[in-house]
Each structure stands twice: as C-alpha cells, then as structure tokens.
Amino acid sequence: MINISFPKQLMIWITVVVGLMFALPNGFYGRVETHNDAMAIIDTGVTNDALAADAAQWPSFLPSGLVNLGLDLRGGAHLLVEVQVEDVHASFLEGFWPSVRDALAAERDTVGFVTREDSPPTELRVRISEAAGATRAFEIARSLATPVASFTGAAATNIDVRLNGTLLTITLSDAEMSAMNERTILQTLEIIRRRIDEVGTREPTIQRQGAERILVQVPGVGSANEIIELLGTTAQLTFNPVEGTTGDPDASAGTGNMIVPAQETAGLYYILERRPVVTGEDLQNAQLDFDQNGRPAVAFRFNTSAAREFGDYTLENIGSPFAIVLDNEVISAPTIQSHIPGGSGIITGNFTIEEATNLAVLLRAGALPAELTFLEERTIGPELGADSIAAGQVACIVAGIGILLYMVLSYGLFGVFANIALVINVGLIFGLLSIVGATLTLPGIAGIVLTIGMAVDANVIIFERIREELKTAKGPARAIELGYEKALSSIIDANITTFMTAVILFTMGSGPVSGFAVTLGFGIMTSVFTAIFVTRSLIVIWFSRTRPKTIEV
Template identity: 85%
Template sequence: MLNISFPKLVMIWLTVVIGLTFAMPNAFYGRVETHNDALNIIETGQTNAELEADAALWPNFLPSNLVNLGLDLRGGAHLLVEVQVEDVHASFLEGFWPEVRDVLLTERDTVGFVERLDSAATELKVSISQAAGATRAFELVRGLGRPVTSFTGAAASNIDVRIDGNVLTVTLSEAEMAAMNERTILQTLEIIRRRIDEVGTREPTIQRQGAERILVQVPGVGSANDIIDLLGTTAQLTFNPVQGRTSDPDASPGTGNMLVPSQEQEGVFYILERRPVVTGEDLENAQLDFDQNGRPAVSFRFNTSAARKFGDFTLENIGSPFAIVLDDEVISAPTIQSHIPGGSGIITGNFSVEEATNLAVLLRAGALPAELIFLEERTIGPELGQDSIDAGQIACIVAAIAILVYMVLSYGLFGLFANIALIINVGLIFGLLSIVGATLTLPGIAGIVLTIGMAVDANVIVFERIREELKTAKGPARAIELGYEKALSSIIDANITTFITAVILFTMGSGPVSGFAVTLGFGIITSVFTAIFVTRSLISIWFARARPKTIEV
C-alpha cells in the first residue's frame, strides 16, 4: 500500500529534525563561534561578565557544532619547518656506544682499556690502551655493522669504521644516513599529522618540501603560535630513577647519570640515571584526567612488556623517588608508595586543562624523532579572497534555483515535493558535516553543488517510472507504489558506484580532494534518504488527505 506506517513516518521525520537541528548553528555562525570560544575559556577556570555574556549568545541545550571553514575560505596558520636530522644521527651514535664498549671489553686482554673521547656529534671516537690490538678492535667494531634497511643501500653496512693509531672513529655510512633521513622525515610527517588532526576531518595541508623541510597549513587557527605550541614540543618522555637533587647547575652528575632541571621548582636540579626504566614509546594510551585534588593531569597506560618492566621496578624501589622527564625537564618526581602493577599511572603538575589536553595529544601521537626549526610562520587570510567565496555561494544558489524551477515545470506538484526534499537534503549535508567536525573548502562547495544537481536524479527516475505505470491504466495509488518499488534498484546501483568513488577519493586523496570526497559522500547518503523516504512520505501524506482519483506527474 502507498500509506506509510505511523512509526516509520515518525522515524523519517525525527531523522530530518535531528539533522536540521545539527545544521542550524551554521546559520548563526558568528554567534555560535563566539559562544564556543567563551565556553572553552570558562572551562579553563577563567570567567568574567563579558565571557558569561558571550556564552549566553547560544542556548546550551542546542547543538553548537560548526562546519570548519578551510584555509581557502577562512585562512589559518602557515608554517615551514626544517627537521634537524642530525639529531637522529647523534642519537644513534649515542646509543651505539654501549655496544662498542661491551664488545671491546670481551677481549680486554687484546685491546686493553677502552675510553670514549670527546668528538663531534656526528662521530664516535674510542681510544684503546694497547695499540697492538687496534686491528682486532677494528674488526670487532666493524662486525657490529648491520645492512642498511633501504632498497638503494641494501648491500651496504650502516657504519663506517676508521682506525688511526689506537683511536677508532665510527660514523654513519652515506647509505645509512640517506635511509635514516628518509625514515625521519616520513615519521615526522605522520606524527605532525596525528598531532594536528587526531580525528581526520580537520584537513590540514602537510607536505614535504625538499629533503628536510615540511610545509604545514592548518585552517581556522587564529594564530600560528597555537600550532607552534603543539609542534614545538618534541615530547620525548622517559621515566628515570632519581639518584639525588641539587641546586648547583654545574654539579657533576657522575658516570652514567645526567643533570636535569625541574619544571615545577626553579633552581632545582635532579641527578638521574641516564638509562630510563621505560620511555614514551612504550605508551599505549594517554588522556586528560584529574588528580585527587581535582587538578588537571594526564593518565597513561603502558603496553604489556613495559607494564611488566615498570611494575618490577616499582616493586624493587618502594620508598624511592623516580622522575617523569619530558623534553629534558623533570615535570614530576613522585615517591613510589607501593607496587604499581598493570602499567598505568598519572602525570601531575601545574597544568591547565588545555596544557594537560595538549600533553595527552602529544604523548598519544608519539615523540618527534628530531627537533623542528620554524623557518617561516605566519597567520594567513583566505587564499582565494572573498570574491571566490561569494562566487561559490552564488554557484550553489543558482544551481538550486535552476533545479527548483525545472522540477516544478517538469513534474508539477510532485516536483514541488522533490524540491522540499532537496532543501532538506542540503540541510542534512551540513548537519552531517557539523556532527563529524569536517572542514569545508572550495572543492567541498563544488561537491555540494554537484550533489544539488544529482539529488533530484532519484526523484526523476521514480517520477518517470510512475508515468509509465499510469499508462497501463493502474490506479494512482498502485502506480505510485510500483514506481518506487521498480525504481529502487536503479537508484541504489547508481548511487553505490558514486559512493565507492567518493570513498576512494577520501582514502587516497588529501586536503582539497578529501574535502570534495566528504561532501560528495555525505550528499549521496542524504540524497538517497530524501528521495526514497522524505519525498515518498510527503506524497503519502498528501495522497491520504486529498484522495485524488487521477494524478498528473
């Protein structure tokens, strides 16, 4: 029967109302944005009459999610950074020294005593006391080399070893440096992307520029400093045993130890074991939390192997302090009160909610393998100018008016129903974009324009099918019912193929291509929904009230 059951009718229009409710804040963009900004500041503990007034600009019981405007529509932050790949080279050689020392100590009778000499960060110099064992030492150290993990240097060793008298010099080979640089840049690109865009809908532009530089553009950010704060922290997290503390910044920490300043107490320095118990690389998760006094903190959880190691350490060192070190600063040095099994804990400090949230993001995204140098930083306005934005809006309006007029002239009252569904369709697209927090760019507007043109396709198929059924002398109710039934498979097939294309564009593309794919994909979903359910429910309601003997489509 043509009539739609009441529960089904309620579900259809409840979906429409919810979608349009989420889309509604975009019609009051400035007001809702001011409301959201005020709430974010109030959540940090700051409040005044002006903030309260701004927060009251939009009712709290209504959704306040907005569609983010892209860099080409709104502007944002523009940064050019250089990755200090030399840091990774130095870190590798620093970690390689214990292996060199241990392998030479296995033949102390031949090579004698071993001592590390001061040298540049890009090389490791080792002195042996017995010059006669230099050749043997050279062979032992060279044997520590590993094949380069790259296609171009697979046959080469990752280290070069030279001998000059009783001094061995170890450096990275050219093939290993090239492979290490490539890995570092790719890892940095991924970590920057995770830090800036955890959800995947913010649409930053993150591109490699040359060998060691990365271009970062983030839409909708008021200042480049916001992104610098997020990217400027390396986020190297370690958990180190504490050997002591001092107020002397020039104090000698001793062999195997290091002197690290306290972040909480100015002028206080901790003497820590250089080798950490666990590191941030072992973290499985980190998120905003609050300590027992209600102050912002960061809770964390280690993976299985690190949890076991951390649990054993706490069991053996009850009553002793250990330090949580972030980027060469002790942010907390609690005393171990009891055995901590399970590998979870909490990082406390003088954090604000925003600082604790950012730290959790940094730890989840992972530590940068090398320091970033900001070569260029600026906050930019819309790339294509207000004229292009206005042109996009005009394109949407013209396309919509043309479709509305065409449908009414072609299908009369049924065309009017299709037009109502089309308007609802556009609203639902913005509702979905608001829910997921997607970013709208000029290509995204093009996707909406394309959706407007495609949205009536399903209705056209249905209406033409109803015309065919009316020619077979069936009653109007039966003709409408058969029109929808026989057109359904064609509608589904046509839209599935386009939706698959949108998914591929979103998966394989980035930036503007991804923005186009998002709006196109959402447009296909809402178009099918409005054509199959909304238009049919409008026709059903009209038919139930008018009871026409004949209809014209």
C-alpha cells in the same frame, strides 16, 4: 492503484526524521560546539558552574555531532615542518659508544687503552693505543653490528667500520639510515597526531610530504604559534638523582654527571647523575591536577616495571632531592619525603592551568624522536573562512531558488513535491556528514551545490515518464505507477556511474578533491532516496486523500 504499505511508509519517514535530527545541530553551530567542548572537559573529571552552563546550551538527549569546517572555511594554522633525522643518527652513535668502549676494554691486553676522539655527529671515532691489536679491535667493533632489513632485501648490518692505523671510524650503514629515517618519520607523525588530538582540535590534516617533511593543518585555532608551541617541544622527560647545585654552568660536573639549568631560577644549575632513574617513556598516564595549595600541577603514573624501580629508589633515598628534567631543564627538584609506592606522583611548579594542561598533553603523547624545523607557517583568519561560507551560502540559495521555481513552473503540484524532497535531501546530506564526522571544505560546498542541481534530475525523469503514460489514456494511478517503474532503471544507471566517479575521486585524491568527492557521493545517495521514496510517498499520501480523476504534470 499506486500504494506503499504502511511499514514501508513508516521506514521512509523514520529515515527522514532521523537524518534531519542529526543535521539539526548544524543550524545552531556555535551553541552545540560550546556544549561539546564543555562536555569533553567534564568527561575528564573537571567540573564547575561555567562548564555546566556551557553544557546546558544544548539538550543532552539530542544528537550533538557537527559537520567539521575545514581550514578554508574556519581559518586556522598551516604548517610545514621538517624532521631533523640527523639528530637521531647522532643520538644512536652517542648511545653506541658505551657498547664499543666496554667491548674493547674487555680485551685491553690486546688493544690497549681505548679513547674517544672528537668527530662529526655522523661518526664515532675510537683510538686504541696498541697498533698490534688494531685488527682485533676492528673485528670486535664489527661483531657489535646487528642485521637490518634493507629495502633491496639484501643482507645488511646497521654499522660500517673503517680502520686507519689505530683509529676506528664507525658510521651508520645506508640501509640503517634509510630504515631509521622511515621509523623516525612514522613515529613523528604519530606523536604529532596524538598531541593535536589531545587538545581537542577538529579534523586536523597531518600528512607526510616528501622524505622528511610533514604538513600540518589545524582548523579553528587562532594562531599558528599555538601549534608551534605544542609541537616545538620535544618533551623528553627524565627523573635524575641530584648530586648538588652550582651557579657556574662551566663547573666540573664529575664523571657520569651533567649540569642542567633550573627552569624557574636564573643562574641556578643542578649537578645531576647522567643516568636517569626512570624516563618519560615509562609514563602510563599524565593529566591536569592541583597541589595541596590549589595550584595547577601535573599528576602522573608509571607503568608496572617503572613503578617498581621508582618505588625502590624513593625507599632508598628518603631525604634526598631528585630532579624532574624536561627538555634539558630542571622544572622541579623536590625532596623525597617518604617511600612512593605505586608509581604515582605529581609535578608541581609555577604553572598556569594552560601550561599544566599542555605539559600533560606532551607527556601523554610522548617525546618527539627528533627536532622539528618549521619551514612554512601561515595563520588563516576566520574572516576569510566567513567570506567563503557566505559565498557558498549565496551559491546554494541562488541554485536552490532557481531550481524550486523551475520545478513549480514546469510540473505544478508535482514540482512542489519535488521541492519538498529537495529540501529534505540537503538536510540528509548534512545529517550524513555529521554522523561520519566529515570535514566540509569550499570544494565540498561546490559538491553540495552540484548535488542540488542533480537532485531533481531523477524527479524530472519520473515526471516526464508519467506524462508519456498519461498520453496513452491510462488512468492517473496507473500512469504514476508506470512512470516510477520505467524511470527506475535510468535513474539507477545514471547515479551509479556518477557515484563510481565520486569513489575514485575520494580514493585517488586528497584534500580539496576528497572533500568534493565526499559531499558528491553523499548527495547522490540522498537524492536517489528522496526521488524514489520520499517524492513517491508524498504523491501516494496526496493521491489517497484527494482521489483525483485526472492529474496534470
């Protein structure tokens, strides 16, 4: 007598219900997405009636995970950027000059006066006045080199020094350039990922291409320009003391100072101390806020050490202005009214809410180490994605109807059971995709269509085995039981090999191949579950109620 214990029946149908519950939000995609976006904003502490109305579009007690739609289905931005690693090389040599100057100045009696000469960004040229001290100057410059781990494993230093008469030429070594380029690309990747994740985009693709290029694909944005604006700002933030103002950008700033334009006032330039009090690297947090007049602003907080330095500076300079400099522009120059302990403050200006939010995102993510050049930019419209989704839906519907008809015509009532399991199978696939937050692409839809075709294979094997057992004059219950037992090994063997293929495709492939492998792998798991457990459970429930003397498969 075929039978499934009540606890096992309960576990089967609890699994089905839970899987379908997680798949349910995808049937109300727009409403759930609006709910999720509103909840993400509310979780940051911002709330209003509009956000509350958006959040109420989906019950909070139901799952709200969605299958993320890829770039080919939803549209979005496709960018190929190149990292200008030469900027980092030049910045390093610029910062290395004070060390060289101070080291040589300490032995002025031997090397004479030290001056820096014009040179390409990739070189640092230093002239000494005493020819007799050239060798000593060379040794001093060489002593400033530090070890660097090279890819060959050989010992290497970070700089090369050449001596030509009284001229020292300092350049980066090949090992240092390779290591610096690698660090720069990895840091840029991380900062780009942080910036895009901060604005709440769903499943962006950010991956390295070649030595100095990065591919960025962001589904769901209206224009590539939105991402360019987000990534095109290096977000180098500094807090500098103000020495004065001028209307002449070519005026003499004085030793140790620099002239920086004001962002909001044309023709106004600030004379600032070159050395900042603190920098954006010391920020611990930055977020959207509002000033005392209700205008958008950015609230920030420094880490412990920077907070102490900032507090000491404000205590000693009450009544003096200081400048907040972002990407070589003064965005605000407030006057210090009182001691600011704790390292917290607010950046005010003529910001819109969007501008203040983006600035907070940039400051939280950190400054890019080098400038980005956009080599390729494309905006994929949502119309193309809608056409792809429509084509995928048609393919799924046609495949599904064909299989449903075939199973009913071939196996009668048992075919109906298989069809019910097939519908559950598709729902479970979307439930799994929602749980893991996977991205569905056009190849992923192809994987679902293929799964629909493969899903009934196991049922066909089982039903054919039941037919064979019925021919041996066994009773219906025994025939059904033997059919499932003898078909099990064939089902497991066939699906394990296909699942191994899906794992290899996911591991070795990327992009479309990976998306196809994910849906194929999930489809195999759900189809085996529905064929072995769900269909059998339906048959057991039907058989226990009707007790047929004979069955036709």
